Amino acid sequence: MRRFPLAIALLATLSHAPVAQAQSSARGALDEGVHRVQADLLLDAEEVRPGERFRAGVRFRMHEGWHVYWRHPGESGLGTELVFSGAAFGPVAWPFPQTFRTGGGFIRTYGYEGEVLLFAEGRAPDAPGEHVVEARADVLVCEVDCIPADFALRLPLRVGEARRPSEAAPLFDAAQATVPARIEGLEVAAEARFEAEGIRGRLRLPAGWRAEGEDAFVPDASPGFEALRGEIRDGAIAIEGKPAVEASEPPRVRGVARLVAPDGALHHAEIDAPVIAANEPPVAATEAQGPSLALVLLLALGGGALLNLMPCVFPVLAVKVYGFTRLAAESRRGLFAHAAAYAAGVVGSLLALAGAVIALRAAGTGVGWGFQFQHPIYVAAVAAVVVAFALNLFGVFRVDVSAGRLVERVDARQGLGRSVGEGVLAVVLATPCSAPLLGTALGFAFAAPAWVTALVFLALGVGLAAPFCLLVLVPGLVERLPRPGPWMERCKEILGFALLATAVWLVWVMGGLGGVDAMARLLAFLVAVALACWLFGLAQSAARRRWLGRAAALGVLLAAVPFLPTSTRSAPPNATTKAWSEDAVAAALAEGRPVFVDFTADWCLTCKFNERTVLASRRVQEAFAARDVEFLVADWTRRDEAIRRKLAAHGKAGVPLYLLYAPGRREPQVLPELLTEGLVIDALSSLPKRETKKEPST
Amino acid sequence: MKLRVPVFLFALLFAGIASAATVGQPAPDFELPDETGVKHSLSQYRGKIVVLEWVNPECPFVQRHYKAKTMEKTWAASDKEKVVWLAIDSTHHNTPEKSAAWKREQGFAYPVLQDPSGEVGKRYGAKTTPHMYVIDEKGVLRYAGAIDDDPRGNKEKPTNYVQAALASLLAGGEVKEKTSTPYGCTVKYKE
Numbered sequence: 001m002r003r004f005p006l007a008i009a010l011l012a013t014l015s016h017a018p019v020a021q022a023q024s025s026a027r028g029a030l031d032e033g034v035h036r037v038q039a040d041l042l043l044d045a046e047e048v049r050p051g052e053r054f055r056a057g058v059r060f061r062m063h064e065g066w067h068v069y070w071r072h073p074g075e076s077g078l079g080t081e082l083v084f085s086g087a088a089f090g091p092v093a094w095p096f097p098q099t100f101r102t103g104g105g106f107i108r109t110y111g112y113e114g115e116v117l118l119f120a121e122g123r124a125p126d127a128p129g130e131h132v133v134e135a136r137a138d139v140l141v142c143e144v145d146c147i148p149a150d151f152a153l154r155l156p157l158r159v160g161e162a163r164r165p166s167e168a169a170p171l172f173d174a175a176q177a178t179v180p181a182r183i184e185g186l187e188v189a190a191e192a193r194f195e196a197e198g199i200r201g202r203l204r205l206p207a208g209w210r211a212e213g214e215d216a217f218v219p220d221a222s223p224g225f226e227a228l229r230g231e232i233r234d235g236a237i238a239i240e241g242k243p244a245v246e247a248s249e250p251p252r253v254r255g256v257a258r259l260v261a262p263d264g265a266l267h268h269a270e271i272d273a274p275v276i277a278a279n280e281p282p283v284a285a286t287e288a289q290g291p292s293l294a295l296v297l298l299l300a301l302g303g304g305a306l307l308n309l310m311p312c313v314f315p316v317l318a319v320k321v322y323g324f325t326r327l328a329a330e331s332r333r334g335l336f337a338h339a340a341a342y343a344a345g346v347v348g349s350l351l352a353l354a355g356a357v358i359a360l361r362a363a364g365t366g367v368g369w370g371f372q373f374q375h376p377i378y379v380a381a382v383a384a385v386v387v388a389f390a391l392n393l394f395g396v397f398r399v400d401v402s403a404g405r406l407v408e409r410v411d412a413r414q415g416l417g418r419s420v421g422e423g424v425l426a427v428v429l430a431t432p433c434s435a436p437l438l439g440t441a442l443g444f445a446f447a448a449p450a451w452v453t454a455l456v457f458l459a460l461g462v463g464l465a466a467p468f469c470l471l472v473l474v475p476g477l478v479e480r481l482p483r484p485g486p487w488m489e490r491c492k493e494i495l496g497f498a499l500l501a502t503a504v505w506l507v508w509v510m511g512g513l514g515g516v517d518a519m520a521r522l523l524a525f526l527v528a529v530a531l532a533c534w535l536f537g538l539a540q541s542a543a544r545r546r547w548l549g550r551a552a553a554l555g556v557l558l559a560a561v562p563f564l565p566t567s568t569r570s571a572p573p574n575a576t577t578k579a580w581s582e583d584a585v586a587a588a589l590a591e592g593r594p595v596f597v598d599f600t601a602d603w604c605l606t607c608k609f610n611e612r613t614v615l616a617s618r619r620v621q622e623a624f625a626a627r628d629v630e631f632l633v634a635d636w637t638r639r640d641e642a643i644r645r646k647l648a649a650h651g652k653a654g655v656p657l658y659l660l661y662a663p664g665r666r667e668p669q670v671l672p673e674l675l676t677e678g679l680v681i682d683a684l685s686s687l688p689k690r691e692t693k694k695e696p697s698t
Numbered sequence: 699m700k701l702r703v704p705v706f707l708f709a710l711l712f713a714g715i716a717s718a719a720t721v722g723q724p725a726p727d728f729e730l731p732d733e734t735g736v737k738h739s740l741s742q743y744r745g746k747i748v749v750l751e752w753v754n755p756e757c758p759f760v761q762r763h764y765k766a767k768t769m770e771k772t773w774a775a776s777d778k779e780k781v782v783w784l785a786i787d788s789t790h791h792n793t794p795e796k797s798a799a800w801k802r803e804q805g806f807a808y809p810v811l812q813d814p815s816g817e818v819g820k821r822y823g824a825k826t827t828p829h830m831y832v833i834d835e836k837g838v839l840r841y842a843g844a845i846d847d848d849p850r851g852n853k854e855k856p857t858n859y860v861q862a863a864l865a866s867l868l869a870g871g872e873v874k875e876k877t878s879t880p881y882g883c884t885v886k887y888k889e
Contacts, residue, residue, distance in 0.1 A: 075825045075826075076825045076826045076880075076881075076882070076883070076884035076885070077826075077881075077883075077884065078849055078850070078881055078882075081850075102884050102887070102889070103816065103820075103884070103885065103886075103887030103888070103889065104887065104888070104889050106816075106820055106887055107825050107884050107885065107887070109884065138850060142883070142884065144886060145756060145757070145758075145883070146757065146758060146759070146882075146883040146884070147758060148758055148850070148851075221879075226877055242720070244877065
């Protein structure tokens with residue numbers, strides 16, 4: 001067992017610099033008769049000109065196995081404190097520190113073993129003559145035991161006519177080599193997830209940069225963190241932290257890193273990276289640790305199945321119902337083939353979508369569910385397909401040439417192709433309806449790694465295809481279907497009108513994206529599509545020269561392409577509602593008013609449904625007025641990065657999202673995606689009653 | 699299955715920074731013998747406020763605070779009826795005899811719990827001596843960190859965080875400073 005260090009004051013001349021010695025003092029550091037740390041003050045010049053730059057440093061020499069700490073000691077110990085005086089000094093330069101692990105890696109500290117020179121650059125006094133540079137150092141030197149020590153060191157500095165470097169100058173140059181600096185163009189961000197027990201993630205370095213060697217990242221005291229660690233894996237910097245219980249500022253990862261640039265050069269870099277969190281920190285202690293993967297997949301499966309009943313898929317479902325009553329006449333093998341083809345169409349296109357999402361996200365583009373409907377071309381294309389389908393149902397033209405010269409075999413193949421196509425269309429149309437049902441699952445998928453995203457989309461697809469396949473594959477169900485007959489034609493035509501209604505909705509979406517002009521252009525384009533379909537149909541029924549009609553159809557389509565609305569307008573869609581911003585929320589809260597934020601988009605049917613039936617209702621409006629609620633709209637009809645980030649912060653990749661902020665409460669209340677009047681009014685009545693200012697009675 | 703598969707490997711790299719006791723969450727329960735062999739568990743003190751103090755008599759920081767009687771004064775300034783004070787020594791080479799001798803020498807009354815395996819220390823994430831934890835009557839951790847804001851022992855009027863936390867809890871209020879960076883010697887865990 002070690003004896004305790006003696007906190008005795010001893011006067012010693014500790015300077016080994018080849019300049020005139022000055023009186024210095026050291027306290028502590030003496031243990032079992034041995035100096036565990038010695039300190040001497042060094043200058044890089046014996047003489048400097050007035051106002052010239054020079055460096056002053058304290059060289060700490062530790063007894064073998066002992067260390068002093070970096071400016072940030074890590075999880076234990078005490079940071080070294082060093083102050084220079086006697087001239088105008090800049091900040092202390094800290095050479096790159098070592099990482100020490102004790103307790104089997106349980107405790108990490110950062111500092112220096114052996115010898116280290118901590119220094120600062122100073123500007124020499126203007127007056128020639130003898131000056132004195134002073135340094136005060138307060139260190140904790142540790143091996144297993146720790147001994148506090150402080151030093152007061154003095155050294156004369158001659159200000160004269162010439163600069164005479166000292167023998168210590170090379171020591172300064174050597175120390176300077178590993179002092180981390182801000183590196184131009186090195187943008188680093190910390191990508192992390194809040195988890196139940198902390199923050200985990202990595203530092204994203206620019207392409208081509210990598211961390212060099214073990215312990216190449218040393219965390220500094222970082223805002224928003226109680227504790228923070230780094231770990232190097234294959235040149236990448238993994239981080240783990242414990243968020244502060246009460247953060248007064250957004251978390252940032254600070255520290256120093258030893259990095260190799262794309263050109264192979266070694267750099268010591270100061271890092272100050274914002275934390276980009278994929279989610280928001282868990283609020284309540286009771287909150288679950290996030291849904292398990294199995295639950296999310298189950299949700300996606302169920303959600304996919306329910307999508308069959310959603311308004312924007314229903315017309316397609318109807319088409320499918322028609323399609324499969326037609327199939328009832330076919331053999332069982334044929335039914336299997338159709339079910340498989342339909343499922344393949346659904347699952348395949350969802351997986352393609354997943355792939356696109358993953359690729360886009362990897363490319364750094366923030367993408368949300370429903371993002372497709374923010375592109376006018378996409379909306380126009382879907383509208384064209386819908387109109388063409390409707391005309392097909394009306395019998396304007398045929399896709400499956402069941403009668404006539406084609407043999408049964410080919411017919412079967414075409415039927416399969418149609419099944420695949422229907423599967424694809426079901427997916428395309430399901431997109432905007434998915435948010436309410438699949439919000440959780442998708443929000444999860446977007447924040448999750450690529451393989452999880454793919455898996456969730458797969459489950460979604462299976463769920464979406466399942467009801468159809470089930471109906472087709474269960475023998476009893478198929479036989480119970482009505483026999484084919486003329487009613488199918490009527491049914492088919494009615495379904496055509498349902499598709500046209502869907503087209504109306506798409507036109508309205510386009511209006512949200514690009515205004516009246518865009519709507520008109522889209523309608524003109526749709527007329528051209530209808531004309532092309534009609535020409536195509538004519539060609540199909542013509543006895544001769546069918547190519548002429550088909551060429552005409554193609555020509556009309558091509559001629560109509562310039563009508564396609566391409567750009568979105570820039571003005572806000574609705575000037576009467578107050579637009580959401582974090583500032584607007586803060587401003588209203590500062591006035592003591594509660595805030596309701598409606599995250600919506602024109603292409604989101606659930607949002608519109610909620611707005612028209614619940615939010616706009618008289619009772620809800622009165623409740624808003626009674627509490628003096630500030631109603632803000634975050635319109636995501638067109639892409640908006642701030643909104644996307646806010647959605648992501650709540651674990652969502654799409655709209656709707658409803659947030660209710662109360663003055664004095666830090667976290668907003670999140671309302672469900674499907675609102676009811678009672679639900680909103682209950683939420684409002686839970687707000688603290690606003691004190692109404694009364695005029696003093698006379 | 700929790701969605702931690704991809705980060706699982708990372709988690710292995712970081713042994714225990716995030717798994718430590720968290721302020722606002724229930725404090726981990728434990729059962730440890732004191733220097734006389736009597737067992738103490740956190741749950742047996744439910745209904746009282748509990749202060750945990752990680753100690754190591756060999757540590758200069760602990761010595762400084764015992765010389766100044768910081769802990770004894772902090773406890774006395776609260777309400778000894780309602781506040782239980784437990785010192786815990788997770789030094790791997792400590793023995794009950796050493797703790798008993800130190801307690802006699804210093805003349806304090808609270809038990810020194812023996813945790814030479816370091817298991818409880820690591821469960822709490824105790825990094826330094828002293829490292830302080832304040833647990834409320836319901837067993838929820840309310841404060842974790844340093845005893846005061848004076849690591850170097852040179853402040854005229856240091857702020858005693860534990861004393862402030864105890865005063866707030868006894869008054870039925872919220873603890874204002876919920877965490878601070880602990881300072882002192884590294885806990886001498888078994889390597």
